[in-house]
Amino acid sequence: MLHEVAQASGARMLVALKAFSTTAGLAVLRPYAAGCCASGLYEARLGARHLGGHVAVYSPAYREAELAELLEFAHHIDFNSVPQWQRWKELCLAHPRVQSGELQLGLRINPCFSTGHTALYDPCVPGSRLGIPAEQLHGVDLSGISGLHFHTLCEQGAAELVDTFRAFEKQFGALLASPQIRYLNLGGGHWITKPDYDRPALISLLREIREMYRVEVFLEPGEAWAIHTGVLRARVLDVFESLGYRHAILDVSASAHMPDVLEMPYRPDVYAVSASGTGAPAVQLPGEGYALAGEPGERAFTYRLGAPTCLAGDVIGDFSFDAPLQVDDIIVLDDMSHYTVVKTTHFNGVPHPDIAVLQADGRVEVVKRFGYTDFEGRLG
Numbered sequence: 001m002l003h004e005v006a007q008a009s010g011a012r013m014l015v016a017l018k019a020f021s022t023t024a025g026l027a028v029l030r031p032y033a034a035g036c037c038a039s040g041l042y043e044a045r046l047g048a049r050h051l052g053g054h055v056a057v058y059s060p061a062y063r064e065a066e067l068a069e070l071l072e073f074a075h076h077i078d079f080n081s082v083p084q085w086q087r088w089k090e091l092c093l094a095h096p097r098v099q100s101g102e103l104q105l106g107l108r109i110n111p112c113f114s115t116g117h118t119a120l121y122d123p124c125v126p127g128s129r130l131g132i133p134a135e136q137l138h139g140v141d142l143s144g145i146s147g148l149h150f151h152t153l154c155e156q157g158a159a160e161l162v163d164t165f166r167a168f169e170k171q172f173g174a175l176l177a178s179p180q181i182r183y184l185n186l187g188g189g190h191w192i193t194k195p196d197y198d199r200p201a202l203i204s205l206l207r208e209i210r211e212m213y214r215v216e217v218f219l220e221p222g223e224a225w226a227i228h229t230g231v232l233r234a235r236v237l238d239v240f241e242s243l244g245y246r247h248a249i250l251d252v253s254a255s256a257h258m259p260d261v262l263e264m265p266y267r268p269d270v271y272a273v274s275a276s277g278t279g280a281p282a283v284q285l286p287g288e289g290y291a292l293a294g295e296p297g298e299r300a301f302t303y304r305l306g307a308p309t310c311l312a313g314d315v316i317g318d319f320s321f322d323a324p325l326q327v328d329d330i331i332v333l334d335d336m337s338h339y340t341v342v343k344t345t346h347f348n349g350v351p352h353p354d355i356a357v358l359q360a361d362g363r364v365e366v367v368k369r370f371g372y373t374d375f376e377g378r379l380g
């Protein structure tokens with residue numbers, strides 16, 4: 001779907017590795033993606049190796065050694081502030097890849113136009129450190145800059161992008177129209193793979209920008225590449241009642257394995273394998289015989305699903321089921337591949353779930369098995 005939008009619009013579709021960077025998954029995306037959006041050197045190296053193609057890097061600030069390495073292989077390097085640009089300009093402009101045009105330099109700007117509802121994910125909130133507001137560009141020497149970049153959306157539709165682009169155009173249209181600007185990166189947050197996303201509206205905006213401003217247009221969604229592609233399978237370790245609540249302790253943690261459940265916060269879809277988990281296949285996707293858990297009180301048995309950690313708030317939520325949960329039952333948490341696997345920690349030394357790929361022929365291939373040495377080795 002993302003590839004189709006790219007083909008129909010002439011825009012280039014990158015994978016934001018911050019959302020999803022499981023290498024086995026990148027191998028699947030590689031034929032469809034134009035390259036990667038990287039948050040710094042490590043993601044850039046990962047993308048160059050596992051996706052190939054275009055490497056676009058944006059970081060709020062660069063270290064000199066990091067930048068020196070990026071200059072050797074990145075295709076876009078975008079700067080977040082006027083001081084960052086001024087600090088690194090000379091180093092960058094002296095590099096042969098910049099002089100030949102193989103590597104282009106850009107600025108992340110802030111159109112100060114919010115369309116989101118969650119402040120944590122809104123780079124346009126008052127006081128934001130992300131991107132340069134229009135008034136800060138007055139009088140700045142922009143020679144050597146050939147790209148503009150904004151990222152403001154989060155799980156949003158084409159209409160929000162159109163509105164944002166119009167706000168951006170009002171403030172930065174003259175700069176965009178100047179011959180020095182050769183690319184525009186529209187960031188991520190485009191929920192293009194959602195069934196009701198207005199893809200024709202997106203395609204028409206992208207075409208309009210390309211034709212009117214004669215720039216290469218890039219999008220760098222993360223979530224949209226991986227949404228609904230993975231589940232987290234957990235096992236019930238204990239069930240008990242306390243202070244008026246039925247608790248089920250799972251072998252996974254919101255804090256360590258799915259921090260967005262606490263940070264965003266959001267409530268994942270939860271499925272239960274009916275009986276005691278015995279005979280359940282290693283991986284089974286929702287919709288294949290699993291019962292979706294209800295809101296608290298909606299079904300006969302409500303449980304607070306919690307983690308085996310010390311953090312009092314390490315709770316996934318309250319869910320209700322048709323039958324009582326039992327030790328060893330399997331709980332499946334849906335949509336756990338984007339912004340989950342990349343954010344995991346070994347908090348409390350909770351064993352880390354393996355990463356497995358369900359192949360098209362039904363085979364389950366474990367691509368990463370975590371053990372004690374991963375826990376010990378992480379902390380030196």
Ligand SMILES: Cc1ncc(COP(=O)(O)O)c(C=O)c1O
Pocket residue numbers: 016018019037058151153154155187188189190220221222223224
């Ligand atoms: C600069 C930038 N580009 C792309 C993305 C990817 O956004 P999403 O995964 O919502 O598509 C993000 C997310 O934070 C971002 O900060």
